[in-house]
Amino acid sequence: MESIVETVVVVAISVLGAALARRLGFIAPLVLLVAGLGLSYVPGVPAVHLEPELVLIGILPPLLYVAALQTNLVAFRAAIRPILLLAVGLVMLTAFVIGFVLHALLPDVPLAACVALGAVVAPPDAVSATAIARRIGLPRRIVVILEGESLLNDATALVTVRIAVSALLGSAVGFWEITGEVALKAGAGVLLGLIAAVGAAWLHKKITDPLLDDAVSLLTPFVVVIIAEELKSSSVVAVVVAGLYLGHRIPYLLSAESRLQMEAVWRLVNFLLEGVVFLLVGLQLRELIENIEVGWATTVRVTLVVFLVLVAVRFLWMYPATYLARLMPRIRAREDRPPITHPTVIAWAGMRGVVTLAAALTLPPNDTFRGNDYPRELFVFVAFAIIVLSLLIQGTSLPMVARRLGVTEDTSTEDALAEANVQHAASRAARERLEKHADGAPLSVVERLRALTDSRSNNAWERLGNQEQETPSAAYGRLRREMITAERHIFKIARNEGRISEEVLTRAQRELDLEESQLTRSDD
Structure with a gap:
């Protein structure tokens, strides 16, 4: 009972902390870290010990999976070269540079342990970065690169950490050995992820119950990561590949009701997991210190x-990685040369997060290796401190840096025009399908569907008009919401007076909720 109460309290505090962060415009992970640290000094608050398996198997996979589901696979493939340069090349370079610098500062600490810490702090977590990027309107290619980097760099970092730890046992491991191990585990992860994705897609195709669709989707990342760990492949890559494949195929696999419900479920899971994990880190900081x-x-x-080395290495990597590749004629012909402000913003968007936390917790105890003692508590604290510093310094200043450099992109008109053109084609196809199957249907129903098709097409074109004046679709949405409120009120009164059952109210409420949800989506 006590553990249940503690869990409920932790979740409640994380929700309140996230709500406060949104209210004040702060980064939620930073607020929760500080809240957790403050609570750890309150008498009676129990000490917290985060187990690495909990983070690596229980928290990280669903976060990566939902991020992959929401990633545009077409844009991801188009940006695969800069993504791999950051996710593989930069992570490995950072791990070794920090390893040598740290070994110079702490000569009594084995080099392999220093490289392990370098790999722990090397991978940026772009959840915060991409959230900020979308809010301030960074160019889409930058957002895609940040998303792709965060999806793939975890595998490089975690494998490098494991190899560096094994080197502490006496195994001689060099750069090329690590590179080969990363490639082997990543390749196995890609294959396993594709197999798992095809299996999950087959299940989704056969399932017609939205609740079962949700269950399969929630189980997928955990099943994938458990099998990948058993087969000694990269569980991170496997989960990401499965998420990318299924995210691209979801419009063909799931019913409309399943998609709406699954989106809501994953948003809640993502919100709760991120909040809880950073709060728990804060609670653990006191004992660590x-x-x-x-x-x-x-x-x-x-x-x-x-x-400082983390920031410097990322900046020193970004410019050659961006411009030297464009000396090749094939790449230069395919990709435009970006202004120098673009790699600058990407370099500054290097906030650390859950991946660094998960990797830090995998560092073994001090006395694991005979004759190779190292300050584990110091290393874990440094990793946690890097998360705080990166969120505090880079996270809070990224909007200002982007605005000062002019790296913003207003695609509202372009998006509205593209949507209007596609919606026009979609409405024409819908009208043709209607006329083909209209025989025998009441004329009033056919006319209503024709009017609905015309309305959807017109609404898309209205978004290109004057934004200061209320459009017909906006007026429709405003007035229809008022009508829905009145309808809800009458149904509630009827239920309270016993004229209808609770089941009738629930069914009517659901229909009104779906319609109002659609109105809200149209406004967005």
Whole structure:
């Protein structure tokens, strides 16, 4: 009973913290970290110990899976070169650079342990970055690159951490050995992810119950990661590949009701998991700080050096990776040369998050290796501190940096024009299908469907008009919402007076809710 109460309290606090962050315009993970640290000093609050398996199998897979489901696969493939350069090349370079720098600062610590910390803090988590990017209107290609990097860099980092830890056992591991191991595990992960995605797609195709669709979708990332771990392949890559494939195929696999319900379910899961994990990190920080055996001067120096090296290496990588590749005629002919402000913004959008947390928790205890002791508590603290610093410094300043550099893109008119053209073609196809199957249907029904088709086409073109004046579709939405409110009120009164059953009210409420939801989506 006590553990249940603690779980409910943690979830409730994470929800309140996220709500407060949204209200104040702050980054939610940062608020929850601070809240957790503050709560850890409250008498009676129990100590928290996050297990690595919980994060790697219980938290990280669903977060990656839902991010992959929402990623545009076509845009992802178009940007695969810069994504791989960041997700593989930059992560490995960062791990080794930080490893050598840290070994110079702490010569008594084995180089392999220093490289392990470098791999822990190397992968940016673009959840916060892409959320900010969309809000301030960064160009779509930048958003896609950030999303793709965050989906694939986890595999590189986690494999590098494992290999570096194995090197502490005495295995001689070099750059090319790590590269080959990453490629092998990633290739196996791609194959497993595709097989799992095809299986899940077959199930979704056969299922007609939205609840069962939700259950299959929720189970998919956990099943994939468990099988991948058993087969010693990259579970991260497997989950991402499965999510990318299924996200691209969802419009063909699921019914409309299943899609709407699944979207709501995954939004809730994503919201709760992100909130809870950062709150738990904050709660664990106090004990971590108290167990650090080195002096605070060393701790602060190591933390600042690691953070500065992280930022510097990312900037030094971005410009050659962006422009040297365009010396090749084939790439230069296919891709425009971006202004220097674009790689600058991508370089600054290097916030760390859940992946760094998960990787840090996998670092083994200090006494695991005979003769190879290392300050684990210091390393885990540095990883957590890097998350805080990156969110506090880079996360809060990214909107200002993007605005100062002029890296914004207003695609509302372009999107409205593209939508209007496609909607016109879709309405024409719908009208042709209507005329083909209209025989025998009441004329009033056919006329109503014709009017609905024309209305949808006209609504799309209206978005290109004057935004300051209320359009007919906006007026329709405003007035229809008022009508729906009145209808709901009458149904509730009828239920309260016993003239209709609760089942009748529920059915009517659902129909009105779906219609109002559609009106809200049209406004967006």
